[in-house]
Amino acid sequence: MELAWYWTAAVAFLIINFLLVSASVLVYAERKVSGYIQARPGPNRVGPFGFLQPFADVLKLVLKENIVPLTANPFIHSLAPTLMVIIAMGAGGLIPFARGVVIADMEVSALVLLALTSISVYGVTLAGWSSNSKYSLLGGLRSSAQMISYELSMGMAVLSVVLLTGSLNLVEMVEAQQVGWGFFGWNIFRNPIGAVLFIVTAFAETNRTPFDLPEAEQELVGGYHTEYSGMKFGMFFLAEYVNFFVASFFIVTLFFGGYLLPFEPLIISAFPGLADSILLTVLQILTLVVKAGFFAFVFIWVRWTLPRFKYQQLMTLGWKYLLPISIVNAMVIAIVLAVLNAF
Amino acid sequence: MIGPILFSVFAVAAIAGALGMLFSKNPVSSALWLILTLFCVAGLYLTLNATFIAVVQVLVYAGAIMVLFLFVIMLLNLAELPRLQTGDGKRFLGYVGACGIFAALMITTSSALGVLPEPVSVGVAAETGSALNLATLLFTQYALPFEVIGILLLVATIGAVMLAKRRFV
């Protein structure tokens, strides 16, 4: 779909606003879900059912003073949260929302996703370094070592999907999952180990529990954002929520059929008028958001269920288990593909 | 139409990044400038339509090698460098002049010897830079160099372990 650049800009603007709104919904959801998991009501004062709580929080953060330590490097101190927000939002441009609805659709979009992930290491590292505080620096170092360790397994998990699809393009990866009439072509059924690996590494890359060592508050106060306050802290907060929502979108895109409706061919053969209609596009967007919403819920659920790893456990898991498993998984898929092709 | 404009933007920004890296006193700022340069080089690959190479450039150089650089800077606790003795502009001009003369000499000699590389056209670059073409070349014609790269990477791993080994007790 060729659009004039201002239309692309309008859609990009829309998606960024969608991500902003969903981040605030997710903040509310996290506090509410954690409340119910811990048998307490959660926020319920601001607005009906406390629904306006995130907006009150944003207002509070904007009105707070921005304190920068005297020994910090002020430019890099501001650059770090900016970078986090830009990359979290930019990755949203790669999501195929429905057939033909995607901002950036290039030949190698899966690799671009990995490249963006690898750049997001800098936000955390620079935040830790520029604050010139011991807690921050330790958090930043830990986190960057964690992120690069799990990036490899994530890369191999994506590689296994690339093998199945024969393409580096995210849209083609979604379309290749439409096999037969049902939803058994989804990559979760063809490549379950890859799916588990991708989900685990997505948790690690977004620094969510059980991989939230960079900000382990019991030992590091706030980790890399110890010295951040006001809106700059808010930007780290925003980036975290956008990150795990976008990660849920990519989990769905790569392994759970993306925007494909379950039983889509059946539905279309029952209602032939639906094919290529606006209604189908809307349905596809809704399907994608529902699926991604489910995984966002899983992110929250896991956070309030599992304890945090110890650092050596984290590194052992990443290097001695996930990386070899992901390599073997990709190789097994290649062998199976070759054998299937031979017969 | 937009290609030449973007090329000039990326080229100028790449050179600016390189200069920023040379002249910033703080090693972390130097590393950040170098990252900017690497991004602009990726942009230059994009203007040649070599998308795969461009993304890999970001993935490997900006995403992996510069992380190592930052780690090393942090690990060694490199303080701000002492101010360089470049107070007078004459010396700087001298450097620029020397580089210019050297470049001119190199270009004349190499064109006289006929070893100057041909400029690559966008079409050729797009063809050689795509993932499929790379794979075809890598796994047929250049299979042996490919395995040698594997051994080189193995040596790098062992070297890194050996260098750091004394500390593991």
Added chain:
Amino acid sequence: MLSDFLPLLLMLLIATGLAMTLLKAAELLGPRRPNRIKQKAYESGMDPIGTARERYSVKFYLVAMIFIVFDVEVVFLYPWAASFDEFMAAGQALPVLGIVFFFIAILAIGLLYDIKKGGLEFD
């Protein structure tokens, strides 16, 4: 194609605009009353001892080094994965698989060596 990347560039630009707006809004709306005590680096309420710019464990360096090696490996495998069906269609699946397996085996030796030498122990 270069033109395929322009929308992503646009998206990143808009996101930059958003981040700048947030920073600017906080600067305009928030109070600005700095003082020396407030701007100390946090160290559990005590005066910070020394600076944070200390030397840290060399193991982080080792992790980054091994990461580069494997990142390069993964990058080499992407063209193979993306065009494996073309190789199969051309009947070259077996030789190509052999080349890739040999490549991975070489790197697996490196990973094993590193694990055996305790390079990835973070105790």
